[in-house]
Amino acid sequence: MVQEYIQYIKKYNMKLFVYKSLFTCLLIFILFHLTIGYIARSYEAKIYNTFSKDKINFIKEKIRSEIKAGIEKDQILSDEDTLLINQFLEKISKELNKKK
Amino acid sequence: MKKFYSKNNYIYILLFFISLIGLFTYKHYGIGIEEHFHRKSGFYWLNYILSLGEFENLKKVVDLKLDEIKTFTPRLFPIEKFGYYGVLFDLPLAFVETFFHINEPKKYFLLRHISIFFFFLTSAYCFYKIIELRYKNTFLALFGFLIYIFSPRIYGNIFFDNKDIFYLSMITINMFFYFKYLKKDNNLNLIFFSIFCAFSTSSRIIGLLIPISFIFLIFFEFLSNKSKKEILKKIFIFLITYLIALFVHWPYLWTLDLSQIINFFDPFFSVMNPIVYFNGEFYQSKYLPASYLPIWIAISTPVYIFLFFLIGYFKHFKRVFNRFININEKNSNFFTDMWSSKNENFDLFLFINFLLVIITYFALNPALLSGWRHFYFLNFFIVYYACYCVNNIFLNFRKTKYKIIFIIILFIMSCSTVYDIYKYHPFQSVYFNNLISNKMKKNFEVDTQSLSRVHAVQELLKEDGILNIATASWTPLEDARSLISKNDWNRLNFVGTEFDKADFIYSNFYYEVNTTYNEKYKIPKNFSIYKTLIIDGTRIYSIYKKI
Incomplete structure (x- = not known):
């Protein structure tokens, strides 16, 4: 060969x-x-x-701490935001009901 | 008397003085991060080999040693998982430790340190012989010998690094045997070369590139229509000896089953993926930029050696390219197409080896950490090409006054390197050259071998009473005890990263996590700086004390 x-x-x-x-x-x-x-x-x-492990854990921890801080507050949203979100949700709700 | 001062004896005088320097200073160095693992590896394989025969008394001692290692350093990686490390250094040392009943930690680690130093010195002598025989210039050989040893990063490691320096030494000796084989082409020299190829392969899997390069050269001979019978005989002897030697001296191979043999290379690539701090950024070890290795070499090799290496490599590349494009169909009667002398054959062999290393680095993208110490074997190529360049300059300046001027410049530059070694002592392994500013040095990992921990603990022992010491870096600080007198052990209480239990915190700023996002090693506010060791603008370690 x-x-x-x-x-x-x-x-x-x-x-x-x-x-x-x-x-x-x-x-x-x-x-x-x-x-x-x-x-x-x-x-x-x-x-x-x-997207390293440390960064992802940091973001997770940040979200957790923000949620905890939010829970501890008496009011999470400002009066203006509460009104705005309320109006927005009502509008969506109405539109959804129309299609029933 | 005249004979004693002959230039051929200078090398022995130098060897004597360097040995003296080594013997006086080897105790100044700390303990390397991988030494405990390699000592364990030596005992593991010694135990394995002894269990194959009837050596009950020795085996009992080895079992005791393994138990002691398990108690003393429980966090070491299991050898079963990383059994592929070669045993050429660890196994004989484990045997010596067992046979001579060396039971004091300081003694057996210092024995390892002095052994690796003398093994490296042997390889430096081989390097001297290579240059002397290759260029027929004793002065150049002495220069090569000195820069091979006194490149600060290499010099800083020769007293404790039984892995990277051992491999550098092994491939240098391997190359020496190739040169010897070239000079006297007989079966005995071929067998010696082949055995050292096997040693290189077991020491580091990248050592496999040496036999591959040899096969490339044989292939070139084959293409040049040399005697085919002779070539086939050569390759047969080489491969058979290589495989037998590999199998005989590497007990890891004895443990493999068929499926493991089929997937032989897999374990070598299963690596951890710690975070590496490089050039001011955090990277995952597996995803480092391609510039990692070149930048590390450029900033931690003396500038003149690095420049000579670049010029030498470029010049040799040009020569190989010219030879390549001039190949024609007709064959020379004496030599092959790619070389016209044995010296040129040797240069080509190194060129192919170096090229294969570069190709492997770019193609396989290996996970790296701890600077470039896994590639310290490149020091052989760097210094060889630096000598190649210096030889070319000598030839160009032959019989002119410039030759003397050039020698004076070389002498001054060598003196500055020796001064750097003195300045950094005993932390030459963290050396940076003048290409990098003090500010920039903070953008790179420094004490990656945790050499400073013994120094730091000795500093702390100047304090009175029990010392509760924590670690704010990726360092098993408690292993520093191995070089500390046993009388002081009861004063040392290592608390890991539990900072609330600590009175002192040690950090060499070497982390396996991204410290921007991970606060694992964040120094608590109730601690302030107690001591910082800075050499030449390089911060090596800090100790913090509870306020």
Whole structure:
């Protein structure tokens, strides 16, 4: 098998072809990593680093502490907001009832 | 007497002085973060090997040692999970510790420190021989020898880092045996080279690139129509010896079943994913920017070595490229297409190795942490290419007055590096060069090997009474006891991160979490600075005291 391959290379003088193929593969690899690979890697890193465990836990904790602080207050919403949300909900409710 | 002062003996004089420096200073260094794990690994595999034979007495001692490790350092990772680490350093040291009944922690850790120092020194001698034989220039070889040892980050690690420095030493010795094989192409030298390839592979899986590079060169020989029979014989001897040596000296391989052999590389890539602070940003270890390694090397290698390396690499790249484009269909009778001498063959071998490392880094995107210490083996390539560049400059300035001027410049730069080593002592492992300002140094992790913890605990022991010490960084502070006298142990009470129980808090500012969002290591308001160690603008650690 090996002897046949050697004969084949000798017969068709494949040496330069093999060298060129090796070089082309290397170039393609480098080009890929400098362009698509680099961009993909930086976006992947950006996404994973943005949503790291610490950040998610921090946001969760922040929400929890805000809810706790809200519960402890006598009034969560201002009078103006209460009125506004009330009017908004009433309007939605009316529209929904119309379709019944 | 004249013979004694011959330039060939300078290396032995240097080796003698560096050994003396090492012997006088090795006790100044602290304990590395991975030393306890590697000591445990040594005993685990010693126990495994002893259980295969009838060594009951020794096995009892090893069992006791393992129990002691379990009690003393219960948080160490189980070896079963990370059993793939090579045993070339840990196993013999565990045996020596068992056989000679070395039971004092300070003694057995210092024994490890001095062993790794002398092993590194052996590799430095091999490096000297490589340069001397390659360039036939004793002065250049001495220069290479000195910068190989005195690159501050490397020098700072040679007294305790039994993983990264061990691997750097191993590949240097491996390259030396390749050079020896090139100079005298016989079966014995090929077998030696092959055995050291196996040693490199077990020390670090990236060591597999050395046999791969060798196979590439054999392939080039094959393409150049050398004697096929000879080539096949060579590759057969190499591969058989490599596989046998690998299997014989690496007990991890004895434990693998078929499915584990099929998925052989999987465990090497299952890594933790801690947060890494790099260039002022927090990243997950698996998702670091590609610039991580180049930036770390650029800011923590002496500027002149780094510049010589860049120029040397570029020059050699150009040479390889020129040789490549000049290949034609006709074959030379003496050498192959890609090299015309044994020295050129060696350069190409290193070039392929280095290229494969770069390709591996970019293609596999390995999870990194602790600066570039996992890539400290690149010091071999950095210094080799620096020597390549210096040799080229010598050749260009041959028989001109500029050669003397250049030697004086080299001498001055080397002196500044030696001064840096003196200035940073014993924390050379946190060295930064002049490319980075003191303000910028705060944007990088510093004492990633937790070397400062012994220093900090010794500072605290100057206080009276029981010391309740907490840790505000990713550091098992209690392991510092290993280099502290046992008489002081009862005064030390380590409370982990329970700051309310502490009188003092230690921090080396090395974290595994994003401290912007995670307040795990936040120093409570009732603590104020007690001591901060700053060297050359680099903050190494701080101790806070309860007000």
